[in-house]
Amino acid sequence: MDCPVCKNEPMIVLELNEVEIDYCLSCKGIWLDAGELELLLGSSTETVEFLNSFTSDDITKEKTHKCPICNKKMEKILVIGNRKVRIDKCKYNHGIWFDSGELEDILGMRKLDNKNKVLTLLNDMLGKKIKE
Amino acid sequence: MVGFIVAIAILMIIVLSLIGIYNGLIRLRNQVKNAWSQIDVQLKRRHDLIPNLVETAKGYMKHEQDTLKGITEARSKAMGAGSVGDKAKAESELNGAMSKFFLVVENYPDLKANSNFLAVQEELTSTENKIAFARQSYNDQVLFFNNKIQMFPSNVIAGMFNFKENEFFEIEDEAERAVPKVNFS
């Protein structure tokens, strides 16, 4: 699977403590296959609510990317918290693309992550200093 | 003239079918032999696997050196055994040592979780199965071969060329098979 942003750049899979992400070494973006987000966060009501709140954002001028699985254009999803984060989601539900830092931002601002366990693990995985 | 040709033709058919039956018997006998050799191959494979098992277990089972030594000794005995009788006895001793070992393993959860150990364990389970299945297949082949030898018309050829019935490997019954079973649970 190649990175949707860098093209022709194969993504690698990282696994730590049974958490698995597809990761691009050059742009540091993260791809989560369909169902991986649920696996990551557990099926709490907050998660389900979060996933159901996805509405496509057609007005944005941000560059669209192609789904690494079906190669069709992905749609932009606006996630609003204390900041606005725009993520790319495959229309045919193959997965979600997060640019570098976006997944961490979302985990930080929407209280999806019980005691920041996932965020801590993610930061650990990618060698980032854990913010206390 | 016509009668002569017909006679020749009939003779030819008879000779050809006799050759066919003979070749069939030879093929069957080779299959029996092959099935028998498979048993030996698998027994040898088990001997080859045991050092791996002992090596893996050594580090974890500091207090079970006797059990491990027992296996190693039973193995070298089985490998050195000459006659069929000695061999059978040595193999069953080895089986005993192995069962004892796998009983003891239950007390070492770390060893049971070790991936090397799991790999050797899978190989050993499979080798035990292969021995059992090779015996089973040998018996199937022998049954078929013996039936052929007894039945007309192949019994005529078998008598002429001195094909002998083969013996079954009787260990196939349940009670005996239960002994070498490695209990990985």
Added chain:
Amino acid sequence: MWELIRANKRKSLFLFFVMGICLLVLGFFIGGAYAGDDGGFIGLFVAFGIWILMSMISYFRGDSIILMMSRAKKVSYNVHPQLFNVVEEMKLAANLPVMPDIYIIPEEAPNAFAVGKKPEYCAIAVTAGLLERLNRDELQGVIAHEMSHILNRDVLFMTFSGVLLGSIVFLSHVFLRSMWFSGGGSRFRSKSSKGGGQLQLILIVVALIMAILAPLMARLLYLAISRKREYLADASAVRLTRYPEGLACALEKISLNNYEMKTANKATAALYIANPLKPKGMKLSNLTSTHPPMDERIRILRNISHGANFIDYQNAFTSIKGKQNIIPSSGIRERKKINIRTSTAASTQTKSTKKSTRDLGDLMRAVNKYMFLSCACGLKMKLPPNFKKDKISCPRCGRENHVPIAELAAMSGMIAIDEKNDSIQNNEQVKQDSFVYNRTGKGWETFSCRCGSPKQLSPAFNKASFVCNKCGRKIEIKGP
């Protein structure tokens, strides 16, 4: 068992012949409908030609076409040792002359099939989902079922009769279409109005009836045979494994699956152990399914009580489905008592869904030739086959990891080297200060011996120790 195969072959040949006649008769009448008396023989000839051509293709390229269509990938031993072991066990039990090629289909739906025109040249394909769900005994049951198809020459017969069926369907389809477009055959009538119009008309009517009926007949025949073959393969699997419960549990697990196979289609469906296509409507399923109902197969297997011979399967079958001979009489005649064995599979601890999702993913990646690296910090990296750099810096700890691309290419050779280093035989070389390396995962790992010479462990390396070929030091490998 071996007499059974011969009886089976004879019966197959007969049914095959009947279907062939069906095709030729259809060709004759269609030809007749087009061009009168002579046309019949032209039609016959064309139908025969189509059949021969398609049979040739399926005989010489059938296996590879089917394997390609199902996206099955040929795998080596280290991708799934247990699968290879189980196949070898069944190969021994069936006294097969060679080891079948082993393929894994990277799909989540549990299923399996076998291809091969003869036992000397055959392959078994299973899905990743099947391997992930079944325990050892269950896998053995499935493999034994597939092995039976190979032994009974079912695969060859099923592909050939499948091709025949395809030819019949194709011919009638083309004919009916042409009739439709030419306005009910007026074209033929006008063309042959000079003479024999009466005969022509009769031929057209017969051809029409044939074109509608022949595919249905052939299909029913084909389905009936393929279903009978499934029962027979189940019976043979019990005979081989001596453990009906293994196959019963496997079929139960397979029938609980909700995934549809993306790579299966109508042409290949009959080959699988369980129908890979979800039934659209259930009403006609008994007549139109290539497979007997799953719960029936399971019930028959669970009803086997006395022993594991064919007669025992037939008895169980009779007690559930009523009097119907499923096993050729030569199989029934074999009265030798064969005992059912007890379970040998380890009591498997149920894995968490997360763990089994990971394992399934890793298996699919291994099939797709991913490389598995474990960094010393504990992070696992899985590199796709198009990853071409020979170094990767760990995103977690920044360590440089060597990517064994060249070694991977020479992997088979390298494992052989590993295995030659038998630690017992090299005892006298062992130096006193043995070196212990702790493995962090099951993937490729690089480290250096105390003498400095680099060592690399392949995923298949499972020895507890080996001897450094530079300094003779014993290197102990401890698991993660």
